Amino acid sequence: MASLSLSRHNQLFSRPIFHRPKPNFFAPTKIRMSLTENAPSIAVVGVTGAVGQEFLSFLSDRDFPYRSIKMLASKRSAGRRITFEDKDYVVEELTPDSFAGVDIAFFSAGSSISKEFAPLAVDRGTVVVDNSSAFRMDEKVPLVIPEVNPEAMQHIKLGTGKGALIANPNCTTIICLMAVTPLHRRAKVLCMDVTTYQAASGAGAAAMEELELQTREVLEGKSPTCKIFKQQYAFNLFSHNVSILSNGYNEEEMKMVKEIMKIWNDKDVKVASTCIRVPIMRAHSMNVKLQFERPLDEDTARDILKNAPGVVVIDDREANHFPTPLEVSNKDYVAVGRIRRDLTQDGNHGLYIYVCGDQIRKGAALNAIQIAELLL
Amino acid sequence: MASLSLSRHNQLFSRPIFHRPKPNFFAPTKIRMSLTENAPSIAVVGVTGAVGQEFLSFLSDRDFPYRSIKMLASKRSAGRRITFEDKDYVVEELTPDSFAGVDIAFFSAGSSISKEFAPLAVDRGTVVVDNSSAFRMDEKVPLVIPEVNPEAMQHIKLGTGKGALIANPNCTTIICLMAVTPLHRRAKVLCMDVTTYQAASGAGAAAMEELELQTREVLEGKSPTCKIFKQQYAFNLFSHNVSILSNGYNEEEMKMVKEIMKIWNDKDVKVASTCIRVPIMRAHSMNVKLQFERPLDEDTARDILKNAPGVVVIDDREANHFPTPLEVSNKDYVAVGRIRRDLTQDGNHGLYIYVCGDQIRKGAALNAIQIAELLL
Structure with missing residues (x-):
């Protein structure tokens, strides 16, 4: 069987319509600016996976502002090309040096990758939003659903040069x-x-x-x-x-x-x-x-x-x-x-x-x- | 799509192996005699449906003793031929007269059929085992799982000329x-x-x-x-x-x-x-x-x-x-x-x-x- 793209799955198993049933309190108009000089630099770790691809889709759909974006994945996927918002990117191999100058990194490459690389990113001043289970139960790491407990991460700020970890809870x-x-x-x-x-x-x-x-x-x-x-x-x-x-x-x-x-x-x-x-x-x-x-x-x-x-x-x-x-x-x-x-x-x-x-x-x-x- | 037989479903979705993992207390050797002069006469109502077909399969697999068996269904299915234990039967249309001389009738043709015909069968001295929900909550009708509450039907006997209703509970x-x-x-x-x-x-x-x-x-x-x-x-x-x-x-x-x-x-x-x-x-x-x-x-x-x-x-x-x-x-x-x-x-x-x-x-x-x- 030919490999299925996620978009083909969307066609097969549902309608790919983006739907907002009520005002979304987390997408205020002020952040509708996308590629912008004053915006944060971003990295997506595990960019070729199911959630990684969805990260890109949301960054675009929600006009998330960014100055630059790094596409990171394992050595196996390095070199692949991704077109994102009409710009071509080459997937880079994830290394300890990947995070120099990165303000926000989205991790979704499994727990072992997060355990190894997220602390290195934090050391370099990056705020890591980690989709794995690696740090969820770490007392020092806030575990956040924005509609539920935004206060848990209120001490974490961008632009201070101080890195931090925020964990994304399990889907269930x-x-x-x-x-x-x-x-x-x-x-x-x-x-x-x-x-x-x-x-x-x-x-x-x-x-x-x-x-x-x-x-x-x-x-x-x-x-x-x-x-x-x-x-x-x-x-x-x-x-x-x-x-x-x-x-x-x-x-x-x-x-x-x-x-x-x-x-x-x-x-x-x-x-x-x-x-x-x-x-x-x-x-x-x-x-x-x-x-x-x-x-x-x-x-x-x-x-x-x-x-x-x-x-x-x-x-x-x-x-x-x-x-x-x-x-x-x-x-x-x-x-x-x-x-x-x-x-x-x-x-x-x-x-x-x-x-x-x-x-x-x-x-x-x-x-x-x-x-x-x-x-x- | 061609109509699928249940046996084809068995092939597709599981292995059609009859399996008894431990002694079954409800199939003692004394009843292994099938077609026998002294045994009860049986009717299967809704014989062409999924559960009706399974009734036949169990009667055979468990050597349920019977003197005769009537294959009953709606007018639409009447005239169809069924081979059961090497004997050919013609499906008969269910009518109020279907139950003359029938000792045990298995009903699985939906609630409305049970409501109409089961009392008529009981009047003619038949013990009805009804798979529908029609009589389950009737106080006078025992609702029985043999491993759970066999005592609820201990007053019902064959060969007394007195009909009775016993309800089969819902599958869940x-x-x-x-x-x-x-x-x-x-x-x-x-x-x-x-x-x-x-x-x-x-x-x-x-x-x-x-x-x-x-x-x-x-x-x-x-x-x-x-x-x-x-x-x-x-x-x-x-x-x-x-x-x-x-x-x-x-x-x-x-x-x-x-x-x-x-x-x-x-x-x-x-x-x-x-x-x-x-x-x-x-x-x-x-x-x-x-x-x-x-x-x-x-x-x-x-x-x-x-x-x-x-x-x-x-x-x-x-x-x-x-x-x-x-x-x-x-x-x-x-x-x-x-x-x-x-x-x-x-x-x-x-x-x-x-x-x-x-x-x-x-x-x-x-x-x-x-x-x-x-x-x-």
Whole structure:
């Protein structure tokens, strides 16, 4: 099978329409200037990957101002050419010297690359926005969703010559907290149970290609090719493909538990998560059970969510229209529906909500770009 | 696209191997006699449907004894020929007179057919095992999972000339309770939250065909054909396609809540359910959060489940091997894994388990045949 570009995936599995359902508070008009002398110099690390490509797309779509941009990747990808905003770039090999003069670096090349190169970039005065899990639980590193806890990074400034690290949370954490935080602010979440339906994109572009290849093979009666995943993914689903920890939870589930406590700065909130990989291309879905300290009925919750930044409510019971991963693919917002009282909890202290969000956009690249916008 | 037979689906999406992982307590050797003069006369209503075909397959595989068998369906299917155990049958149109001399009738032709014809069959002295939802919540009708509550139907006997109705629970209820009941017996479940991953087969053979057709279409860049479902199902998932009730739960979810209370004869157990349709062919999966009255640690729970009839534990943390819908397709057992402490509950009063089961077999046809075996 020929290698699939992400744009071809967009055509196949959703409409590539850029959609802003409500004013986006993190793209004020003052920053609409793109290539500008006074703007920061930028580097994108892992620029040839799925999230790296999306970084470029957002920098352009959101008119993120920059003076210069470096395209960085592994030795294997070095030398490839990228056209960005009508200018040709050559992908450079990532080295310790790549960050001289770079103000903001977006990292999305995996944890080991971040662990090795992000501290070197910080030493050279770069503010690193890291999409890997390498530094998320480091107490000195803010873990930020701009709509949720922008205050965590308010001490980090550009132009001081002082480097810093800011971590982008895991995709499931971002999508979940976009919907849950507005309710938490009103009624305080005591307990949260999350069950996920996670897309192929979370395992990278190659995983999306494998899902497509396997699906073709199964339909032709052939044995499915299993390279990225050890078992058939087409017409199947399985517990998330990361290691299981001693408590029986997998790493993806425990990321969610720990990241939520850190982002909310709440050591008492009880969280459990079950992460399942489903044969979907690029958007995650999740069912969330919530227990609140203060009463919160479903109508009030719906109103709160309708007014939450970056959130769209799709909750039409009569038409049986609720969020789907296909509908939110290539969208910037997180969609919420199935807002209803939890039948197992008395009174108005429990709700269920169902959330979908694009794993590559708000779940990764968009959130990182929004973090950088807070620096401007 | 040519119409797909179920056996072709078996080839495409799983291996058609009949597998009994442990002794099945409901197929004792004494009933291995099939076509026998002293055995009951049988009718299969909806014999040309997905579950109807599986009824026949189980009657044969389990050597269910019968004196005669009537193949019944709608007028549209009448006249079709079916070969069963080397004998040719002609499908007859279902009429009020179809049940004269019939001892046991298996119904799987939808609720409206059951509502109209099952009482007529009972009047003629037939014991009806009904796979529809028509009578499940009728107080006078036992709702039975043989491994869970066989006592509910102990007053119903064959050969008395007295007809009766026995209802087969919804597929999600059966699969869930097969795994949860053994734990409930030990530690008493106070509260249960179920989040499902439901296959196409629950909506019938035509839904499975639509999923396959749509998948081919999407891969070819065409618009998907939406006849059974109103939206794209290929590479997508959505909230279950039944009506939403006034409390915001859909009919599928409330079936589960009510059926669990009835089968356990427990008005106090608290149940909430979220039912989602995923692009999988024929096995359902579900994540289940359990709160117990008495303490139950995960090792004890695992041991209980290993010894439960009709249940197989697949819980290999080191190999990241847990149940998948593909692995349980065409299997008679329900598979359980991800058995672990619920992090949101203190002490040993909370567990999570993850369950997969074939929707057509144990979720429908097999359970109905097992009910009939209890009558022998």
